[in-house]
Amino acid sequence: MNRHNLQAKLIARLWRLLSRRSPTTLWRLATAIEPLYALLAVRERRVTRMNLRQAFPGMEKKARRAQIHASLRHSIATMLELGLAWKGEPARVEASIKEVKGRELLDRAREEGRGVIVLAPHFGNWEVLNFWLSSHFPFTAMYAPPRIGALDPLIRRGRERMGAQLVPTSARGVASLLKALQRSEAIGILPDQEPEWGSGEFADFFGHPAYTATLLPKLVSRTSARVVVGVARRREQRNGFEIHFLEADERVYAERDEALSARGVNASVERAVALDAMQYQWEYKRYRKTPGERENADGWRERRFYHQGRRKP
Template identity: 65%
Template sequence: MAGGEPRSRAFQARAIALMWRSLAGRRLSTLWRLARLIGPLVERLSRRERQVTRANLAEVYPSRSPAERSQLSRQSLTHSTATMLELGFAWMGEPGRVETSILEVHGRELLDEARAEGRGVIVLAPHFGNWEVLNFWLSGHFPFTAMYEPPKLAQLDPIIRKGRERRGASLVPTNPRGVAALLKALKRTEAVGILPDQVPSWGSGVFAPFYGRLAYTATLLPKLVARTEARVVTGVALRLPGRGFAIHFLAADTRVYVADEVTSASGVNACVEAAIALDPAQYQWEYKRYRKTPEEAEGRPDFKRFRIY
């Protein structure tokens, strides 16, 4: 029994890697058709994903009818399925094919202008559309550094790392050494990527509104801005189902430039909301964004470190 779980995880990792490799050369239209077949099954058979998605949608879209939210849940899980199927394409597909799949780029001038002014660029990249395609484009057009946390299935780490670095991206750990690397990159007027919608560990965030409800939000951004005067933009790769992707860079909510951490975090969440508005179905609603609560914080001995908006 002792070796059963490691063997199971190794088998799972090999199966996932095989799927990515086998799908890497497929047309995006084929992958989207597969997603439309598999997505409804995920919504029907995966209780956890279905429940979390529906709970989040009820929280952020209370004015929509249950039928509308149910339809949006199915659409969202179909897009999440498409993202999983497209990972092999983004990481292992022929680079020319991936590049030509990016049919539109909007807002690139925000990055070009910042670098012309001698400023680095912080790209807030929420879990929307296909963020790996966004990484592919950024690392091919700008010196680009992003934080990276190895996957739970350790056997997949070399595959993911190679895929993300193949266009020149520099991956740094999610620790003080990684933060130092981001600061150095920004001071060289390069671009760095940050995930704005992951729940941070206790002591690394504050509570700020996200669709009107308090969500524990990371406070790395104001520290980077204060020390580098970098420009902040939101970046997403919007899926054009079956055809390709449209890269969008959006000017950040001005609150992200405020030194106060709660105000800045509120601006970060507003940036994520603005990206989601492009197409709510393409956001990864199955993530438990509200899993840490102010009530939970109050019971902690280091509560004084947490600030409530």
């Protein structure tokens, strides 16, 4: 058995074990793990600090340190909850969703014969959101295989088990999304994942330019779909989740102006983040690409940005 197969087997066993635990227990476990994780995960802590500094400038060191630890705690909880979302008994997962707010946005669009584009940022537990959407609506989403190929069957089964259709991140996948919208179904898009050069526009995200995908206006221009933001937020009691569907910023419908639509996408994500900023995945390098730097996305400017200020937060 090679190293990746062994890793996949161990991870699958861990998720199977965690799938029997309640959200409250998983949160307590995340809280216990976080101090050690923050000490060892140097890259994640550094990127989280830099992104939070960009998004919320002028904060005192003590408050910033608390932000970083809270953000990492939520990220750990997300990883632990994957067992519940992908392998837990469906009735238990459904019971962990205590409330659904804004469902009428989806129902109204479908009653009008429109498809629904759900912008699902990396907030709270997006796999719980996928579970709920695919349990209640015909639902299609793009899927890119993980770096550890041996995990692909496990993740795919987890995401598809309630009926979701996964399509590749390619022209064929985009065609499948269009067909789903034309059937008045729901599709999911990750609005805060940095695209390849040539597939996006720079638009402000918390006041700083972030390279943002322009798939959305292409889909809007060819359908009558409505756009909403969807997240699964951990409740304050940490005993389950609340599903929130929010109206998207009206600029997302600027189908002939991709830059304006991208600004609407990021403004829509900011609306979701406002529900609880620390539940957003701040350790992702959202500002990795910079305006005017298209020749080398992983060049020295990225390293300078994300490695500056190495002092402790």
